[in-house]
Amino acid sequence: MVDSRKSSLSTQPGGIAPKGHTTVETDRSSQVEGLKHSSPIKRGSMTSQQSTSGAKDGPLTSPKGSSVRFNPKFLDNKTPTKPPVKPHRHRRLSSLNEFHDPFSAAEVYYGPQADPNKNSKGKRLNRPRTMSVFDNVSNYKNTAHLHSQFIKRRGSEDDTYLRSQGNRRFFIENVDQMLNDLLASEDTDKNFQITVEDTGPKVIKVGTANSGGFKSVNIRGTYMLSNLLQELTIAKSFGRRQIILDEARINENPVDRLSRLISTQFWDHLTRRVDLGNIAKIALDIKINAPGAKNPRIYVPYNCPEQYEFYVQASQMDPSLELEVEYLPREITPEYVKSVNGVPGLLALAMEQHINPTTGELSMIGYPYAVPGGRFNELYGWDSYMIALGLLEDGKSNVARGMVEHFIFEIEHYGKILNANRSYYLCRSQPPFLTDMALQVFRKIGGKSNPDAVDFLRRSFHAAIKEYKTVWMSPPRLDPETGLSCYHPRGIGIPPETEVDHFDSLLSPYYKKYHTTREEFARMYNNGEVREPDLDEFFLHDRAVRESGHDTTYRFENICAYLATIDLNSLLFKYENDIANVIEEFFANQYKDPHDGTVSNAQHWRDLAAKRKAAITKYMWDDETGFFFDYNIKSKSKHTYESATTLWALWAGLATKEQAKATVEKAIPRLEVLGGIVACTERSRGPLSIKRPSRQWDYPYGWAPHQILAWRGLSEYDYVGTAIRLAYRWLYIMTKAFVDYNGIVVEKYDVTKGNDPHRVTAEYGNQGADFKGVAKEGFGWVNSSYILGLKYMSNHAKRALATCVPPVPFFNSLRPTEKKSYGL
Ligand SMILES: OC[C@H]1O[C@H](O[C@H]2O[C@H](CO)[C@@H](O)[C@H](O)[C@H]2O)[C@H](O)[C@@H](O)[C@@H]1O
Numbered sequence: 019m020v021d022s023r024k025s026s027l028s029t030q031p032g033g034i035a036p037k038g039h040t041t042v043e044t045d046r047s048s049q050v051e052g053l054k055h056s057s058p059i060k061r062g063s064m065t066s067q068q069s070t071s072g073a074k075d076g077p078l079t080s081p082k083g084s085s086v087r088f089n090p091k092f093l094d095n096k097t098p099t100k101p102p103v104k105p106h107r108h109r110r111l112s113s114l115n116e117f118h119d120p121f122s123a124a125e126v127y128y129g130p131q132a133d134p135n136k137n138s139k140g141k142r143l144n145r146p147r148t149m150s151v152f153d154n155v156s157n158y159k160n161t162a163h164l165h166s167q168f169i170k171r172r173g174s175e176d177d178t179y180l181r182s183q184g185n186r187r188f189f190i191e192n193v194d195q196m197l198n199d200l201l202a203s204e205d206t207d208k209n210f211q212i213t214v215e216d217t218g219p220k221v222i223k224v225g226t227a228n229s230g231g232f233k234s235v236n237i238r239g240t241y242m243l244s245n246l247l248q249e250l251t252i253a254k255s256f257g258r259r260q261i262i263l264d265e266a267r268i269n270e271n272p273v274d275r276l277s278r279l280i281s282t283q284f285w286d287h288l289t290r291r292v293d294l295g296n297i298a299k300i301a302l303d304i305k306i307n308a309p310g311a312k313n314p315r316i317y318v319p320y321n322c323p324e325q326y327e328f329y330v331q332a333s334q335m336d337p338s339l340e341l342e343v344e345y346l347p348r349e350i351t352p353e354y355v356k357s358v359n360g361v362p363g364l365l366a367l368a369m370e371q372h373i374n375p376t377t378g379e380l381s382m383i384g385y386p387y388a389v390p391g392g393r394f395n396e397l398y399g400w401d402s403y404m405i406a407l408g409l410l411e412d413g414k415s416n417v418a419r420g421m422v423e424h425f426i427f428e429i430e431h432y433g434k435i436l437n438a439n440r441s442y443y444l445c446r447s448q449p450p451f452l453t454d455m456a457l458q459v460f461r462k463i464g465g466k467s468n469p470d471a472v473d474f475l476r477r478s479f480h481a482a483i484k485e486y487k488t489v490w491m492s493p494p495r496l497d498p499e500t501g502l503s504c505y506h507p508r509g510i511g512i513p514p515e516t517e518v519d520h521f522d523s524l525l526s527p528y529y530k531k532y533h534t535t536r537e538e539f540a541r542m543y544n545n546g547e548v549r550e551p552d553l554d555e556f557f558l559h560d561r562a563v564r565e566s567g568h569d570t571t572y573r574f575e576n577i578c579a580y581l582a583t584i585d586l587n588s589l590l591f592k593y594e595n596d597i598a599n600v601i602e603e604f605f606a607n608q609y610k611d612p613h614d615g616t617v618s619n620a621q622h623w624r625d626l627a628a629k630r631k632a633a634i635t636k637y638m639w640d641d642e643t644g645f646f647f648d649y650n651i652k653s654k655s656k657h658t659y660e661s662a663t664t665l666w667a668l669w670a671g672l673a674t675k676e677q678a679k680a681t682v683e684k685a686i687p688r689l690e691v692l693g694g695i696v697a698c699t700e701r702s703r704g705p706l707s708i709k710r711p712s713r714q715w716d717y718p719y720g721w722a723p724h725q726i727l728a729w730r731g732l733s734e735y736d737y738v739g740t741a742i743r744l745a746y747r748w749l750y751i752m753t754k755a756f757v758d759y760n761g762i763v764v765e766k767y768d769v770t771k772g773n774d775p776h777r778v779t780a781e782y783g784n785q786g787a788d789f790k791g792v793a794k795e796g797f798g799w800v801n802s803s804y805i806l807g808l809k810y811m812s813n814h815a816k817r818a819l820a821t822c823v824p825p826v827p828f829f830n831s832l833r834p835t836e837k838k839s840y841g842l
């Protein structure tokens with residue numbers, strides 16, 4: 019490994035490290051000494067030799083002992099390999115005389131126990147100047163020195179710092195002041211983040227804990243400075259005015275840091291659980307900007323009086339929140355849904371009985387669930403599946419289970435798994451994953467040996483069978499001629515949840531035609547006061563696009579409701595097989611449907627799957643290109659748009675061995691780019707222009723669900739090496755953006771560029787990018803993809819990721835035998 023710090027420092031006037039380098043240093047002599055003394059890499063800490071940008075130039079050697087790999091193929095259905103949260107070895111801190119974990123969760127690290135103002139032990143650190151530094155007086159009270167990039171007084175520097183082993187801690191006497199100084203000096207573009215694009219000195223002084231803040235050291239480089247900003251922001255949010263901060267916490271190996279943050283913070287920030295006190299907050303929605311959307315509102319199914327009472331009680335408890343509680347009608351029609359677009363609200367979800375442990379009072383509480391993040395602050399359909407996979411891996415099976423409970427409730431009360439639980443989504447679903455999601459949760463909560471898990475599985479499959487029959491295999495979604503299904507929700511008018519100007523380019527000719535404004539035209543059109551058949555056709559397909567989860571892509575524009583997609587039909591094939599297996603094992607091979615009275619066995623469902631497989635092969639498979647295409651049921655022809663969803667056929671297990679081989683040999687080379695699998699090929703998307711702007715589900719963007727399904731699909735067909743290679747690419751893009759851009763984790767990435775892959779301007783920008791100081795939640799399915807992707811990585815690959823070694827140099831550096839395990 020190249021020592022990037024030594025070489026870069028020697029060429030930098032004034033010893034200031036270039037952007038992206040992450041170092042702590044005192045002066046040159048102590049640097050050298052520090053390097054001489056540096057101990058082997060410890061879990062969780064990133065030495066300066068591992069700095070982020072320098073390493074990519076250096077040759078990569080395969081460290082000994084890094085060859086332990088597992089076959090991820092077996093992991094989806096079997097036992098976990100990753101413990102929920104890695105236990106950290108506690109280190110004894112000699113000077114502070116206490117046990118302490120530098121990587122503990124924020125609540126612990128910044129909680130009252132660690133507060134020098136509340137904890138008598140800690141107070142010792144805020145001691146006045148002592149004789150030991152009498153002749154060595156620091157100007158630490160003069161805060162100007164904190165952002166000075168010049169070393170003014172050698173006497174104030176703590177040259178014992180680099181010699182201290184395992185006890186490198188900073189004392190931040192004034193968190194607010196330090197935050198202000200840090201931002202003033204380093205956040206030169208004033209976006210409250212410290213990134214590689216900021217042009218500050220990239221160095222700041224901080225007091226050392228051993229000297230009680232009298233002596234200081236320099237913190238250098240984007241990564242460490244941005245971690246410092248993040249930690250100070252979190253400390254402040256805990257009400258802390260002073261902190262002791264471990265160096266290990268701000269130079270932590272980025273792979274460890276990101277996975278730790280996801281496991282211990284991001285999931286918690288994304289998790290919701292409705293109770294009497296928080297419903298008004300949970301119900302708030304920033305997507306709709308209408309007068310009727312100002313107050314929080316909850317809609318309750320007509321036959322859930324207990325829930326209605328609960329919410330009325332919540333609204334009465336604090337009238338100032340102005341929570342409105344409404345019953346839904348028995349029949350939910352497109353007309354009704356349109357009628358409440360101006361007064362949108364959250365839709366009630368599943369609740370369980372709850373006994374207050376102190377009062378013994380019986381009440382209700384919602385099952386927990388996790389939201390995607392950003393503007394998406396409700397329970398989504400397919401996001402939930404992807405999120406559940408990550409939660410299960412991180413030992414949060416109660417939240418994953420809660421989401422399945424909500425889907426059972428949604429199918430029972432709203433007739434489908436909703437796009438998301440808001441009133442304006444009542445007519446739409448999303449890609450169906452319930453059977454696999456229930457099976458994954460079932461296995462994690464004890465499987466066959468747990469009667470509660472068996473009950474859960476049976477209830478889930480009752481719901482899934484109802485959904486299969488009444489949503490996906492009924493009009494208008496079913497195409498009776500081919501037996502295949504399309505995304506085709508009912509609905510009226512313009513979807514209200516998009517950003518206000520989303521449809522301007524489409525609708526502006528109509529504003530002109532009717533000499534009116536955007537708002538007035540929308541009202542007239544939605545109410546049927548003007549008839550525009552072309553728009554009706556456009557919005558029919560637009561609703562289908564949104565149901566597909568792929569909103570939006572040129573693949574689907576003006577056509578989606580007529581497409582039997584490979585995505586949906588792969589998922590239904592999986593439903594049919596999962597249902598067959600569960601009927602066989604958990605319903606004694608005889609399933610009496612409580613909804614329609616029919617009786618079926620496993621063979622019946624296997625026959626349905628075989629029929630679908632035959633139809634998919636006939637209508638969708640293209641041997642020449644190695645793609646499964648969508649099928650247009652109107653024009654009765656293949657729609658030859660090359661999409662990443664061709665890999666869903668592998669995930670579902672419907673491709674033959676030959677089809678899988680052709681996929682790997684012909685389709686993957688077209689879809690594989692720097693950062694993994696791209697949403698579609700550039701040639702299918704076609705040229706862009708002002709009139710034909712980019713769409714977020716097209717080239718050059720990459721999405722976590724596409725990666726996750728591709729990895730598993732390829733592994734199922736024994737192309738584990740290809741899965742590992744693609745996973746490395748995706749994790750590289752994520753890690754690089756995380757390191758260079760202040761810990762960012764976003765909804766989607768431009769997977770064709772390595773410098774700022776998080777910068778996506780298509781349609782409604784990028785969720786997860788808009789934070790001040792610290793990213794608190796990441797983005798649901800992207801969080802999962804990191805946790806799941808790491809399962810495919812060897813230690814060698816993890817080390818390369820931590821130093822942001824780009825995929826091609828990394829693959830080129832492998833020995834021939836190693837290359838094989840990357841499918842090369
Ligand atoms: O508000 C615009 C659209 O937003 C959603 O779509 C996008 O975010 C979802 C949540 O992460 C995701 O499931 C979907 O795949 C994304 O394209 C929403 O689902 C759409 O219905 C809505 O129109």
Ligand SMILES: [Ca+2]
Nearest residue numbers: 205207209211
């Ligand atoms: Ca900045």
